[in-house]
Amino acid sequence: xxxxEKPLADDDVMFEGLIRASGVPVSDQEKQDLRKAYxxxxxxxxxxxxxxxxxxxxxLPVFSPKPPKGS
Amino acid sequence: xxxxxDVPTIAEAARQIKAGMLSPVALVExxxxxxxxxxxxxxxxxxxxxxxxxxAANQAEKEIESGNYRGPLHGIPIGLKDVFYLKGxxxxxxxxxxxxxxxxxxxxxVTRLRDAGAIFMGQxxxxxxxxxxxxxxxxxxxxxxxxxxxxxxxxxxxxxxxxAVAAGFCLGALGxxxxxxxxxxxxxxxxxxxxxxxxxxxxxxxxxxxFSFDCVGPMTWxxxxxxxxxxxxxxxxxxxxxxxxxxxPDYVTPLNGGVRGLKVGMIRHFYTSDFEAPPEIVKxxxxxxxxxxxxxxxxxxxxxxxxxxxxxxxxxxxxAEAFTIHEENLQNRWEDFGPLxxxxxxxxxxxxxxxxxxxxxxxTELLEEIEIALSEYDVIITTAMLTPQPPLDDKxxxxxxxxxxxxxxxxxxxxxxxxxxxxxxxxGMPIGAQIVGRNWDEATVLKVAHSFEKEAGLLKRFPDxx
Numbered sequence: 353x354x355x356x357e358k359p360l361a362d363d364d365v366m367f368e369g370l371i372r373a374s375g376v377p378v379s380d381q382e383k384q385d386l387r388k389a390y391x392x393x394x395x396x397x398x399x400x401x402x403x404x405x406x407x408x409x410x411x412l413p414v415f416s417p418k419p420p421k422g423s
Numbered sequence: 424x425x426x427x428x429d430v431p432t433i434a435e436a437a438r439q440i441k442a443g444m445l446s447p448v449a450l451v452e453x454x455x456x457x458x459x460x461x462x463x464x465x466x467x468x469x470x471x472x473x474x475x476x477x478x479a480a481n482q483a484e485k486e487i488e489s490g491n492y493r494g495p496l497h498g499i500p501i502g503l504k505d506v507f508y509l510k511g512x513x514x515x516x517x518x519x520x521x522x523x524x525x526x527x528x529x530x531x532x533v534t535r536l537r538d539a540g541a542i543f544m545g546q547x548x549x550x551x552x553x554x555x556x557x558x559x560x561x562x563x564x565x566x567x568x569x570x571x572x573x574x575x576x577x578x579x580x581x582x583x584x585x586x587a588v589a590a591g592f593c594l595g596a597l598g599x600x601x602x603x604x605x606x607x608x609x610x611x612x613x614x615x616x617x618x619x620x621x622x623x624x625x626x627x628x629x630x631x632x633x634f635s636f637d638c639v640g641p642m643t644w645x646x647x648x649x650x651x652x653x654x655x656x657x658x659x660x661x662x663x664x665x666x667x668x669x670x671x672p673d674y675v676t677p678l679n680g681g682v683r684g685l686k687v688g689m690i691r692h693f694y695t696s697d698f699e700a701p702p703e704i705v706k707x708x709x710x711x712x713x714x715x716x717x718x719x720x721x722x723x724x725x726x727x728x729x730x731x732x733x734x735x736x737x738x739x740x741x742x743a744e745a746f747t748i749h750e751e752n753l754q755n756r757w758e759d760f761g762p763l764x765x766x767x768x769x770x771x772x773x774x775x776x777x778x779x780x781x782x783x784x785x786x787t788e789l790l791e792e793i794e795i796a797l798s799e800y801d802v803i804i805t806t807a808m809l810t811p812q813p814p815l816d817d818k819x820x821x822x823x824x825x826x827x828x829x830x831x832x833x834x835x836x837x838x839x840x841x842x843x844x845x846x847x848x849x850x851g852m853p854i855g856a857q858i859v860g861r862n863w864d865e866a867t868v869l870k871v872a873h874s875f876e877k878e879a880g881l882l883k884r885f886p887d888x889x
Contacts, residue, residue, distance in 0.1 A: 361775065374746075374772035375754040382766055385820055389766075390773050392824040393742075396735035397778040400785040411783030412635070412790070 362394040428885050429453070430591035433648040437495035440487065447487070447498030451480040451542055454500045458544070458592045461888045464573055467587035469505060469564040470512070471545040476500065479542040486540070495651045495675075497540030502587045502596035505546040506553055507533050507639075508628035516630045517551045517562045519759045520752050530628025531660045532597055532639050539655040544593045547583030551764035553632045554745060555579045555604055557817055561761035568815060569612060570886035571852050575812040578611030580604040580632075584642045585612035589886055595643040595652050599629055601636040602741055602823075603807075603830025609642055609842035610807035610855025613886070615872065616642040617649045618830075620862045621837035622667035624653070625660030633744040635783075636737075636834040637665075645882060646841055646872035650674040653865060669863055677866050678873045683719030685871065687712060688800035690725060693809075697730035698827055700809045707846025707854040708806045714878050715804075715871065725800065727792045730827045736789065737831035738824060739774055739782035746771025766820055790836040797838070797861045802871050805829070807842045807855035833857065839865045841872040844881050 367390050371378055378386065430453070431439070439445035458471060483498040503509060506516050508526030515521040529537065536543075551562035558566035558576055567586040569575040577586045581598030585608030588596050598605040600618040609616030617640040624639045631637050641652030654675060659668040689712045694700040712722040746753065746768050753760065753768060760768075796803055809829050813822075833840045838859050845856035858875075860868035876882055 361778070367773070370773050370775075374750075374769070376769060376772065377754075377757050378769060382762070382769075386766060386769055386773070389770055389821045389824055392821070393738065393770055393773055394778075396731075396738045396824070397774070397782065399732060399735040400739060400778070400782040402785065402788070405784065409784045409787055411780050412787050 359394040359398040361397070362391050428591055430457070431594070432645050433495065433499050433594045433643060433651050434645070436499060436594060437651070440498050441492060447480040447483040447542065448477070450498065451476050451500055454544060454592055457590065461590055462592065464888070465568050465570055465586050465590050466565050467547055467567045467583040467590060467592055468502070468545040469548055472543055476542050476544050483540055483542060493540040494655070496536065496655055499541050499595065500544045500593040501536055501541040502544050502547045502584060502593040503533065504581050504584050504597050504599060505549050506599055506630045507597060509533055509546070512546065514630065515563055516553060517549050517564050518761070518764070519563055520756060521630070522563055526628065528628070531625035531662065532656050533628065535655050547587055547596060549582060550580040551761045552630070552745070552749065552768070553580035553599060553601070553604055554764050554767045555602055555607070555823065557763070557813070557819060557822055558582060558815060560818065561763055566815065569812055570888060571613060572812070574815055575852065576611060576815050576817070578607035578812065581608045581642060585609055585614055588612065588614045588642050588644060590888060595641055595648055598640060598642045600638045600640060600834070601633040602737055602834055603828055605640050605642060606807050606830045606840060606842040606855070606857060610853070611812045613844045613853030613855070614642055614644055615646045615649050615844070616640065616842045617653055617865065617869070618833065618840045619653060619657065619865050620839045622665050623839070623863070623865065624656045625658070625663040625666050627660050627662040631748055633741045635740055635744060646843060646869050646876055647678055649841060650678055650869045650873070653869070672866050674866050674869055677870050680870050681718065682715055682871055682874045685720045685801040686799065687715050687720045687722045688725035688796055688803045689722060690727060690803060690805040692726060693730045693829060694806040698809050700806060701811065701848070703846065703848045704806055704808065704854055708804070708856050711804055711843070711845050711856045711875055714875055718874055718878055725796055725803070727796065728789060730829070730832070732785070733789055733832040733835060734827035736782045736786045736835055737828060739778050740786070742768065742771035743774040743779050744771065763818065763820060770821070786835045789832070793832070793836045793838060793859070801860070801867055803859040805857050807857045811848055812852050830857070833859055838862055839868050841868045843872045843875055846881065847884070
């Protein structure tokens, strides 16, 4: 997918499903505004992907157990 | 707007109070008089502690006169953003959802300021649940107005804090920052503000917006004053899981150390090509670099990933976390939220787990860019604003999706940032710059900021409240 292509997630079925799954009683007018915002959001989300990104690149924060007391 | 006024800085007032030349009672009364005269217009506070402030000022005066001087914040009027637990009062975050919430104890930063002898002037307005973008008119309280032009936005979400310090209602204020909420109102209102390293100042008792980004910090007229407040605020607190146990250095003594020999990196492409900011902003921010060069710093232009990349990461992570925090109330009390805030939070429900994780992975890469830059440069400078202060009544629901948010990069990377007044638009509105430092090195950031402010001489202009 090139940066000019619409992200796959920018889809009415996906949007409606996410709204329904949220359990929030959004009005029809608000849903219309949110649908436009969703397109922008998915465009931004697409930008965070990087083809060929190393598997070693982890998300922040990376949790690890605290060292034992006294160590 | 070049009006003189009789409001000291914290540093000036502290010297006079310690020397017995200024009474905390007189100082508080002068702030209360300004509040009485101008607060109905500015709307920085929703609750003013008139009686409490007078009582605290009397107490402070007695303590100081008896030799029990606690330090530079003793007897200093401070405002509190309405997101901090404050025992005996409601903490509402400007939302009907919280209008009856009263914490059982003070926030950590409130306790630290109280212990330092600060005098609380009141609770300051914020955007509903601190979700920024534009002020919220449909929340519990009306929005604060910019003292430089009451038809323009203060920026947010520490909107009341920026307005109160700019108007001289208090000498300092507390703010919080997850996406620029200290730095944007600082820039828009022409004051100084510090987002410290994530984990430097306890967020215990700060109503959260984003677990990954939330920071608490001071907003003041000068960077010297920011240093004085940060000295009291900083330090480990085991009640805040993000708080880090690392020594707190002296922020005040090194302020006058100068910048000779320091290396400064300017990220200009953020405001010249990634987004074409107005010429006044370009000139002002470039002017910060030029001033530091004149003071003996080495100043060079540096490049990092385009601003839209940083913006994208922030816009995926923050709403997702905000929605998570408020999910139950959004499902069950939708009508009690203001429409602007609730729809901003709804964006978070549209972020899938894979989007969130990819954004966090991109964040790791971007953080590394700034770490590499700061391994070579002592500080980085860029703008704190990309556009002029918008009209107060701009009710665009999602303005932060289409225009990049310039403060967000350093929420992602966790580094300390000081906002300073860098110049003015042709219409007299202030322009702010960001000075970014290495993690835990707020001292160098504040030293650079203080050096710039002293040399540039831009802080002798005040908003005309008449």
